[in-house]
Each structure stands twice: as structure tokens, then as C-alpha cells.
Amino acid sequence: MSEIVNKNAADVPADAAQPINFDEKSLIERCRQGDSAAIETLILRYQDRIYNTILKICGNPDDAAELSQDTFVKLIGRIGEFENRSSFYTWAFSIAVNLTISFCRRKQKIRFSSIDEASGQDDSDAAVALRDFLQDDASPDPAAISQNAELCGLVMKMLDQLSEEHRTILVLRDIEGMDYARIAETLNIGLGTVKSRLARARSNLRELLESSLNE
Amino acid sequence: MNDNRETEELLNAFIDGESSPREQTEVKRLIDNDPQAAKRLKELQKCKSLLSSLPHQQAPSKILTNVMAKISAGDSASAQSGQSGQQTFRSKRKALGEIQLFIRKTLTAAAMFILVFGLVLVIYQIVSPQKTQPVARKTSASKGVLENRTVVKETIAVKAEKTAPLSNVSAGSPVQAAAGVLTARLELKTKTQDARIAIQKLLEEKLAPDFVVLPSEAEKTIYTLNCSGEKIAAVQADLENVWNEFASAVLLVETDKPGRLIVIDKITASQVADIASQQNLERQLKAASYFSIVNNIRQSRFAADTTSSKPNDIPRPLLAKDEQAKPSPGQAALIHLTIEIGSE
Known part of the structure; x- marks a missing residue:
């Protein structure tokens, strides 16, 4: 049984699930005092992960960069309000996710129209790769997937068709590697909601992926 | 429907490593006995693998530059209003407190000075008249x-x-x-x-x-x-x-x-x-x-x-004529005195 657990845990990205908290208190304290070097360190420490999470949720690199900037500006501005009751990691991601979801809701129509426009493109190679992947009974090779740009593009497209709620929870769990408790804290929802929402999100994604093969 | 949903959640928790030992046993038994459940587990695992295998992008360097520029340019002032407002309020309150303390100290010192000065003045008023005069005389005595x-x-x-x-x-x-x-x-x-x-x-x-x-x-x-x-x-x-x-x-x-x-x-x-x-x-x-x-x-x-013409001549009382009676034997002498006061 423990082997199963370990095997499942190994599926989580290596460094993704570990919040960055080394010497974090002193770093935050220095940021509170307006130490620009500390602020810079804090941004460098979190920017890749926050940017990636935002990018996977909003789907646009420019918007992701803009939203990341807004997240850090807001985060530094409100750092005095951070009270150590949650981890700084959770608090920072909470700000990033809330900003991104708000942005996505405002831009919903534009995003759908861009998807409609993109749907006309030829995704045949990606569809073949996806069919092979889904029908292969062998364990998936993450490296092979990440090197297949078409497949990644198609997955991103399917992800983008999910609702913000489902997309967000999948990004936090499967891309950022948060555990259920941290997801619940970041999204300010209950643990049961996390379980049910995540189940529905994966199910929907699976349907979208399968439907893309039939097109 | 509910069973399907519970099974989905159970399978998802299992692949995420979030299930309890009891749930893990239950899932293992399920996938051993139900090929559909086993197939579903694999589908969910592939879904998860697809997402977790998506390449991680490096954040553009402009994020750091722009954020630092915004902070240093003061664009973050509105965002920082809560904190900076608090800091400003604290610093203002501290400065106000220091000013009040200084004023209080100054007033106390002034009051003490006035009190001492008043006491000295009172003592001087009491003491100086007797002290200063002899001193002045003593100092001037040598000068003639x-x-x-x-x-x-x-x-x-x-x-x-x-x-x-x-x-x-x-x-x-x-x-x-x-x-x-x-x-x-x-x-x-x-x-x-x-x-x-x-x-x-x-x-x-x-x-x-x-x-x-x-x-x-x-x-x-x-x-x-x-x-x-x-x-x-x-x-x-x-x-x-x-x-x-x-x-x-x-x-x-x-x-x-x-x-x-x-x-x-x-x-x-x-x-x-x-x-x-x-x-x-x-x-x-x-x-x-x-x-x-x-x-x-x-x-x-x-x-x-x-x-007075007769300085030592004070008028003496006179006896009336009929009052000049001789005392009878065995009786005490009875004297009648009449004083006339008037100007001549």
C-alpha cells in the first residue's frame, strides 16, 4: 500500500509541491521595511511559479506577464497585512489566482472568440499524438509529452475551454502541485469542495480531450 | 449517480495521493474487481500526466524590472496605502507625542523656574529690608x-x-x-x-x-x-x-x-x-x-x-453756713459736700 502512495506522490512535480519558505520570515520582514534587495529576492523566488500558474489559467503570455506584475505590486503593497497565519506561498498564490480569475471573467468573450478563430487551424498532428497517448496502456512519459509542442498546445486549448473554477483547480493541483489542503486555503473553499471540484474538472477535461479526437 | 461521483472522487484522491489508508485499500479492491474502475483510473492518471507534463515557462525578465520600477516610482503607493498609511500615521503619532512631551517638559521647567523665582522674591522681600540696609551702611562706612x-x-x-x-x-x-x-x-x-x-x-x-x-x-x-x-x-x-x-x-x-x-x-x-x-x-x-x-x-x-494767674491756687470746696453743725455726743459726724462746677 505504501508503494502505491509513494508512486502516486512521485507523480507530483519534483519541486512544485514544496513551498519556498527558507529564511522566508526574515525576507518578508525586510520587505515590510522597504528593503528593495529583499523585494527583488522575493520576486525572483516566486515569479516563475506565479507566472506559470497565471499563464496556464489565462492562456496568454502577455496577459500572464501583466497579471504577474500586478500580483507582485499588490503583494508588496499589502505585505504589511500578511499575518503569518497561512504560509506566504499560499497567500501569494491566493492573490495571483484571484487577480487572474477576475481578469478572465472580464475577458471571457474575447477569449472565446480567439478560441473560435484558432479552432480553424490544423490540429491533426496534435490529435494523432493525443490519441496515441490516450490509447497507450503504458505509463505516460512526461518528457515525451513536454517535447511534443502540438500536443501541449492542444492540451492548453482544452484546458482553456474549461470553466475558470475547473481550470484553476487543475492548474493548482496538476501543474503547481499543491495538496488539497493548500488548494482549499488558496481558493478559500472547503476540502470536500476541492475533492468534488477536482473530480469534475478532470472528468470534463477528459471529455474535452476525447471530443477533440472525434473532430 | 452519487456512487459514480463518490467513485470519481475516490479515484482522483487516490491518484493525487490524498486518500486515507482505508480509501486506498478500497480503491485497490475496486480496481482489482472492476475493470471499468481500473480503466477510469488510468484515464484520470493520463489526464493528470498530460497537465503535469506541460512545459514550465520562464517568467519574462520584464516582470521584475517593471515591478521594481513601479514600486520605486511610487505607482505602488495606492497599493501600499494601507501599510504606508499606517506607517505614516504611526510616525505622525510618534512625532506628535514627542512634541507633546517636549512642551510638557518645557512647561514643567518654566513652572518650576517661576515657582523658585517667586519664592526667592518673597524671601527677598522679607529679608532684604533688614539685611540690605546695614550692609549698605557697613560698606559705606569705610568711605566716611x-x-x-x-x-x-x-x-x-x-x-x-x-x-x-x-x-x-x-x-x-x-x-x-x-x-x-x-x-x-x-x-x-x-x-x-x-x-x-x-x-x-x-x-x-x-x-x-x-x-x-x-x-x-x-x-x-x-x-x-x-x-x-x-x-x-x-x-x-x-x-x-x-x-x-x-x-x-x-x-x-x-x-x-x-x-x-x-x-x-x-x-x-x-x-x-x-x-x-x-x-x-x-x-x-x-x-x-x-x-x-x-x-x-x-x-x-x-x-x-x-x-493761670495763680498757678497753684486750685479752688477748694467750701462749707455751707448751716452745714457747719457740731456733732452730737455718741453720733458719727455727718458732712455734706457740695461741689459747684462752673466758669466765672
Whole structure:
């Protein structure tokens, strides 16, 4: 049984699930005092992960960069309000996710129209790769997937068709590697909601992926 | 429907490593016995793998640059309003507190200074009249009698007029004579200029610097005395020699009540000496009162003697004719006295 657990845990990205908290208190304290070097360190420490999470949720690199900037500006501005009751990691991601979801809701129509426009493109190679992947009974090779740009593009497209709620929870769990408790804290929802929402999100994604093969 | 949802959640929790040992056992049993469940588990795992295998993008470097620029340019001021507002409020409150503390300290110091100054002033008012005058006299004594007299005279001239009370001599405070020291004003009316010079010379030689000459009239010279009984006693004989040259001699002794004086008319040198020799002010005042009354009686007796044609002829009561009865034997004598008061 423990082997199963370990095997499942190994599926989580290596460094993704570990919040960055080394010497974090002193770093935050220095940021509170307006130490620009500390602020810079804090941004460098979190920017890749926050940017990636935002990018996977909003789907646009420019918007992701803009939203990341807004997240850090807001985060530094409100750092005095951070009270150590949650981890700084959770608090920072909470700000990033809330900003991104708000942005996505405002831009919903534009995003759908861009998807409609993109749907006309030829995704045949990606569809073949996806069919092979889904029908292969062998364990998936993450490296092979990440090197297949078409497949990644198609997955991103399917992800983008999910609702913000489902997309967000999948990004936090499967891309950022948060555990259920941290997801619940970041999204300010209950643990049961996390379980049910995540189940529905994966199910929907699976349907979208399968439907893309039939097109 | 509910079973499917519960199974989905169970399978998802299993692949996420979030299921309890009991749930893990249940999932293992399920996938062993139900091929559909096993297939579903694989589908979900592939879904998860697809997402977790998506490449991680590096954040553009402009994020850091732009954020730092925004923060340093103050664009983040609105975002920081909560914190900076608090900091500003704290710093303002701190500064205000420091100012209040400084003002409080300054006011306390000023109050203390005023209090001390007031106390010193009160003490000076009480002490200085008795302290300063002798000191002035002592310091000026070495410079000679005339110089001393002139200095004091000038001082007094500003403050006092001819009829100034004795208190002017002692800076306006009630007389508080030391034991055996007479503080009084002596007004001498001399018959001749020689007598005036003689008394002046005598006083300067014997009593200096314990007397002051006040602005005087042509024939009347006013002295203020502040000298011991011993000194006056020592000069008493000399004073008596020149005393006959005076047309009048009046001594004014100030009582312990401000503005009330005991005036001793026709005072003699020995009376001055007697008053001065008393041990304290109370006794001096008693002696002065006594001499004042005695001298007044003498003066009135003298005046009566000089105006009456028969100075010592006091009318005696007369017996009426029919009242001149002889006492009968065995009876007490009965005398009827009739006094007639009236002017002739």
C-alpha cells in the first residue's frame, strides 16, 4: 500500500509541491521595511511559479506577464497585512489566482472568440499524438509529452475551454502541485469542495480531450 | 449517480495521493474487481500526466524590472496605502507625542523656574529690608560719614518726603527692631545755626553710620535713627549738653502696625536713651507710649501754669453756713459736700 502512495506522490512535480519558505520570515520582514534587495529576492523566488500558474489559467503570455506584475505590486503593497497565519506561498498564490480569475471573467468573450478563430487551424498532428497517448496502456512519459509542442498546445486549448473554477483547480493541483489542503486555503473553499471540484474538472477535461479526437 | 461521483472522487484522491489508508485499500479492491474502475483510473492518471507534463515557462525578465520600477516610482503607493498609511500615521503619532512631551517638559521647567523665582522674591522681600540696609551702611562706612550720608540721603530723597513715615527708611515694612536697637525719627528744631552744626557734628562722630539726615526745613532737622541702646547711652551725656539748644525735640517711633506712630513731644536725651535701651520692640513701644503720655501731661501742666494767674491756687470746696453743725455726743459726724462746677 505504501508503494502505491509513494508512486502516486512521485507523480507530483519534483519541486512544485514544496513551498519556498527558507529564511522566508526574515525576507518578508525586510520587505515590510522597504528593503528593495529583499523585494527583488522575493520576486525572483516566486515569479516563475506565479507566472506559470497565471499563464496556464489565462492562456496568454502577455496577459500572464501583466497579471504577474500586478500580483507582485499588490503583494508588496499589502505585505504589511500578511499575518503569518497561512504560509506566504499560499497567500501569494491566493492573490495571483484571484487577480487572474477576475481578469478572465472580464475577458471571457474575447477569449472565446480567439478560441473560435484558432479552432480553424490544423490540429491533426496534435490529435494523432493525443490519441496515441490516450490509447497507450503504458505509463505516460512526461518528457515525451513536454517535447511534443502540438500536443501541449492542444492540451492548453482544452484546458482553456474549461470553466475558470475547473481550470484553476487543475492548474493548482496538476501543474503547481499543491495538496488539497493548500488548494482549499488558496481558493478559500472547503476540502470536500476541492475533492468534488477536482473530480469534475478532470472528468470534463477528459471529455474535452476525447471530443477533440472525434473532430 | 452519487456512487459514480463518490467513485470519481475516490479515484482522483487516490491518484493525487490524498486518500486515507482505508480509501486506498478500497480503491485497490475496486480496481482489482472492476475493470471499468481500473480503466477510469488510468484515464484520470493520463489526464493528470498530460497537465503535469506541460512545459514550465520562464517568467519574462520584464516582470521584475517593471515591478521594481513601479514600486520605486511610487505607482505602488495606492497599493501600499494601507501599510504606508499606517506607517505614516504611526510616525505622525510618534512625532506628535514627542512634541507633546517636549512642551510638557518645557512647561514643567518654566513652572518650576517661576515657582523658585517667586519664592526667592518673597524671601527677598522679607529679608532684604533688614539685611540690605546695614550692609549698605557697613560698606559705606569705610568711605566716611559724609559720603555715606550723602548716598543714603539721595536714596531716601527719592522715596520719601518730609513727612514720610519711618517705614520709608526701612523699605516700607513695619518696624521690626532688633533687640536693643532703636528705629525712630528724631525731629529737632534748633534755636541757632551753631546748635544745628553742633548736634550734626556730635551725631556724625558718635552715631555714624546709624543715622540718616532727611531733607529738612530751615530750622528743623530730621534724623532717622537706627542705632543700639549702648551707642545712645554712650552719647547720652553729650546729647544732654546740646539738648538745651533745641527749641523742640520730637521723637516718632513706628509701631508694629503700619502707619501708626507714637509721637513723643518734648523728648529728652535721657528718654531717647531709655527707649533705645529696651530689650525688644514691645518694650520700646511701651516706653515710648509712657514718655509720650508723661510729656503731654507735663506740657499741659506747663501750659496751665503759664496761663493761670495763680498757678497753684486750685479752688477748694467750701462749707455751707448751716452745714457747719457740731456733732452730737455718741453720733458719727455727718458732712455734706457740695461741689459747684462752673466758669466765672
